[in-house]
Each structure stands twice: as C-alpha cells, then as structure tokens.
Amino acid sequence: MSVPDSGKPAPSTWPAVAGTALRVAFGLIWAVSAALTWTADFANHYVGYLHNAATGQPAWSAWWFELWIGLVTPHVGFFVWATRIAETLLALALLLGFARKITYVVGILFSLLIWSTAEGFGGPYSVGANNIGAAISYVLIFAALIVINLRSGPSPYSLDYLIERRWPSWRRLADWNDTLPLTEVHPLPWRVQGPALAGVLILVALLLAGLHSALNVKSASPQAAAAAVTPLSLASSQPIGKARDARLPPLQEGGSVAVDIAVSDQSVEIASGVQYQAWTFGKSVPGPVIHVRQGQTVNVKLTNHGTMQHSIDFHSAITPPSLHYVDIMPGESIAFSFVAKVPGAFLYHCGTPPVLLHIGNGMYGAIIVDPATPLPPAAESYVLVQGEWYTQQVSGKLMAGNYEKMQQMRPDEVVFNGAAFQYRDHPLTAKPGDLVRLYVVNAGPSLWSSFHVIGAIFDKVYPGGNPAQAIDGVSTWSVGPGEGAVFDLKLDEAGHYPFVDHAMAHMQLGAQGVLLVGSPDEAAKPPVSKAPVAATPATPPPAASGPYTFDPARGASLYAANCAACHQATGLGLPGAFPPLKDNVAVQDADPAKHIEVILKGLQGLVINGTSYPTAMPPFAAALNDADIANIANHERSSWGNQGKLITADQVKAARGK
Helix, strand or coil: CCCCCCCCCCCCHHHHHHHHHHHHHHHHHHHHHHHHHCCHHHHHCHHHHHHHHHCCCCHHHHHHHHHHHHHHHHHHHHHHHHHHHHHHHHHHHHHHCCCHHHHHHHHHHHHHHHHHHHHCCCCCCCCCCCCCCCHHHHHHHHHHHHHHHHHHCCCCCCHHHHHHHHCHHHHHHHCCCCCCCHHHCCCCCHHHHHHHHHHHHHHHHHHHHHHHHHHHCCCCCHHHHHHHCCHHHHCCCCCCCCCCCCECCCCCCCCEEEEEEEEEEEEEEEECCEEEEEEEECCECCCCCEEEECCCEEEEEEEECCCCCECCEECCCCCCHHHHCCCECCCCEEEEEEECCCCEEEEEECCCCCHHHHHHCCCEEEEEEECCCCCCCCCEEEEEEEEEECEEEEECCEEEECHHHHHHCCCCEEEECCECCHHHHCCEEECCCCEEEEEEEEEECCCCEEEEECCCCECEEECCCCHHHCECCECEEEECCCCEEEEEEECCCCEEEEEEECCHHHHHCCCEEEEEECCCCHHHCCCCCCCCCCCCCCCCCCCCCCCCCCCHHHHHHHHHHHCHHHHCCCCCCECCCECCCCCCHHHHCCCCHHHHHHHHHCECCEEECCEEECCCECCCCCCCCHHHHHHHHHHHHHCCCCCCCCCCHHHHHHHHHC
C-alpha cells in the first residue's frame, strides 16, 4: 500500500478499512454476548438449552445431542466458565485485532459447535445457549474477515500491526496474507479517519445505552430452557436416600378421631437429589395418611402456615363444602367434623382455585376408612398415593411448578408417594404366603392409573372398600383421578414383584416400585416420625443489618420461593387466577406505594385491563423483612423488560408503619 503525493489513499487501503469496520462491529456484538454469559440466568439454564435444542431434532442427529448432554451435565460448572472465557477472549481479540488468523479460525469452530448443539441441525435459528444468535451466520462473517484479510494484508488498525513492527514473525499468527511489506501499510488520512472514528463512537454509545436493557432481559428463552430440564435428567444415579414409609398407620380407638393438619411451604425430594418447592399438608407430599373406621367421627383442624390461602376437601366426607371446604388465609385455622359413613380408600386435597395448581404443587393425601365389618386381616398393609409432578428448573437441582404443563397434562414425573422410583430402590416387603393389602389412591391431578403387580393376580379388588363389592380374578384395575381402590394379593413364592402404573409412559416417569417377598432387609424400612408444627410468626422477621443495597440474586431467589408458583417465572401470571407482573402498571409506576402495599398486605379481586383476577394474594408482612420485600419488588421492577424505578428498604419500612 502507498499514499500518493496527492494525499488520496490508494484503492488497496479500503479493504483494510472495511475489514477493520466489520471486525470492530462484530467484536462489539460479541462483547454484549459475552456480558450476557456472565449472568446468573445463563448459568442456571445452561443444561436446559441443550435439552431444549435436542427436542424435535431428526433421529439421525440424536446421538450428537445425547453426547453433549451426557458430557456437560456432570460438569456444567466447567462448561459455563469455559463458554464465558471463550466468548470474552474472542470479543477482546476482535475488538483489538489480536492474533486475527487464529481468532477467525477459532471463531468459526466455536460458532459451528454452538450451532450444532445449542441451536440444532437445521434450525430453528433463534438465540442460542450462549446468546450469540444464529451461529451459522457468524461462521460466514468470520469467513468474510478471512477473505478480506487475504485481499488487504496487514491492518494498521490492529494490535497485531504494532506487534508485527517489533516482532515480524508474529505475522504468521496474525495475517492470512503475509507477503505485503509492512513499509507499504499506511493508515488513512485523519480527514477520512475522523468521521469513521466518530461513527464508531456513535455505534459504541448506542450499544452501551442499550446494554442495561440487554442484561436485564431474560436470555435465550429461559422459560423453554427451564421447562426442558426434567427432574429425572438431574437425578443422581444413586438411589434416593430414604423412602417414605408406606405402611398403613394403626386405627385410633374410640368414637372420634382428631386430625390436626398444618399447611406449609416445603422443599421436598421428588427424585434422587432433586428438590421441588411444594405446598404441603403436614410438610410432606403426599400429606399424612389418615386411618379411621366406618362410623367414627373425624374432628378436623386445618392450620395455614403457608404463604397463600388454602383449604381441604375430603372425598370421604358428606358435608357442606360451603361451610367446611372454605379458603383460609395464612395464620388462620378452621375446625369441622364429619362422620366417616362410607368405607374405602379416598383422596383429600386442597380445593382452593385453581385446584389444578394446588394439587399439582403437592397438596393431597389419602384417608382410609375401614368397613364396620372388617376385611380379612392382612399381614402387611401399604398406602400408595399416585401423583404427578409438572416442573421447571429454578436453578441447579431445585424445581418449581409449571402451570402450562399442568394444563397440557405433560408431567415430568408420575410417582407413588411423592418421589420417582423410591420403592424400586427401597422395596416394600412381605413374607411368602402372607396376605398383602394395597390401598391405592390416585391424586392426579389429571391422569388415570392402571394399577398392576407384575407376576400376580389380585385375590380381591375392593373398588369402594365394601366387602360385598369384592371382585376377584383381576390383574389390572383402573383408578381415575380422585379415586381410590383396595387391592389384596397373596404371593407364595419369594421374589421381586414390581408394582406399576401399567400406562407405560407413566411407569417410565417413575410410577413403579417393588414388593419384595421373602428375606426382606429390615434396615431398609425408614423410621418416620411426626415433625412439630411451626408456629405462625407474630412479628416480622428481624431487619437486615447494614444499609440496604438491591441484591439481584437474593431478589430472584425470594421471588422463586414466594411468587413464581402463582405469577410464574416468566412474570406472565396465570390467566384468570394471578395477574401478570410483566408490563404491570403498578410494578413500573415511579411511585412504588401501591406495589409495596400489595406485597405487604395482599390483594384480592383485582381487575387489570378488563380482566378480573379473583384469587387472593396473601400478605407477606409477617413473613419477610423490609430488605427482602424490597428485593422482591426490585426483582419484579427490573425483570421481563420492566424498567421500574428501584425502591429501598426504608420505603418498605415506612409503608409497613402505616
């Protein structure tokens, strides 16, 4: 290259200028992408992007996705950091013009890898696992940079040029065209460079102005990523540590039975090592088994220690729902009685709308009513409550409910007594020749069960618990959602007898266990005891120490634990039940008074844009301190594209005082 006496740049200068402009603009895009990889959302959903991409891919490519899922899942932390570092280094190399020959080749390989794993063969070309978009187009841009470099040779607008002037051998790493002498490489005159640099600065300013929005918008369809990860894909290869005791508890003597049940929010294990943010009766899913005799009076006391309103509905009772199955708020109790007139295996569950959500989040249990004329005595009696889990990943191995899956009846697990495969790994036991009685209740909320014990035919099936209704010669019996049935069997030969939901898809999702007949391992029977009921806090939790600063990670965690089940992780709410927080006027209002008041005091019967949301939101004043409420509010004000003004703990304190 040369600059003639006229001062007009030689035509060969412009390819270097064009290549530099393309490289810098491309580097700015990579810099934004690299910044997004350092967000918590990217790390939380990294495995989910791979699962999501694997869905719907052609059969011939399944091995490729399975290879990467198997490779990444046990080492997700390493791959998260490797992706972050790789993208950051590529962005810096592009912006500075460093080792361009190597950078362009590495960029092509990295983009192809992203395309073929996070986005899939053949598309769809959407924002991918590391937020860089349609990676195949990135391959073409890197290829174009190689062609330009071959045409123009060294670029005076690069760090490589400065290094080459001192160490000429660096050109082997920097330039595809290393034949042009450095003495012929000159920059453009300042009268040309000035406007070009001004244009670059304007572009940088625009990108920086939009960076805050980019960093606060959910990356790469996290909803799809969270929903794509299933509990079974995260479960440990080791058996669940402790199975629920399935034995039928003994009857209480006398004419009446006291049933005291507390509602609380708990993390429960739904697969080996995988937790779920559940709403529970008695701190477990299913709730405690209630065992009474026909004719006994059941005195029920329900206490709500949860974070929203709940109720209880007994399928075994004949009682006015308008009096006894009513919603109670946190800190309230309700007491009522009914006579157990009809024998059988029955469901009890929360009946608060939307009932699908409350049952789907774990609010169910079994009540067994023995007939007045007893059934033949059984050596072993077990209670199996079949249920379904519809999940999305919160982070790591913590899951929460997915209402969309509940509506579509797409469970991630179908389980007996709350956890997948627990009785496969910790079998129920019996002795050869003993009569074994299985009380099977299907809590649903939506799927039918086809109950079967492999290798056995039931001696008797009691569809309703009445001895006069016994059916014999049955190997499989359907139990609908909300139903229960009693199964008797006697097995003379020792062995493992699997019991399953014979709907094979349900069995694959966890609805299977084993009845071990002969030589049972007594140590495998877990000791189960009642946990003390926690008292409802009478005063707010102690205030956080030190001055308040918004903690985004704390806000996201608090939102996931207290709000996401109803308002959803996407902030879109539940149609006809819970209003959206995304684009919500109160959430984005510069005056936060209404927003704070709703979190502190709760709300019911709200109408937004002509849509009524009658379901009550509970107050959080007694459960959360000022800093935690401020963190939740600020999470809502800065997520899903919301750009509300952030609040302080002092504003919450002032609102609480009113």
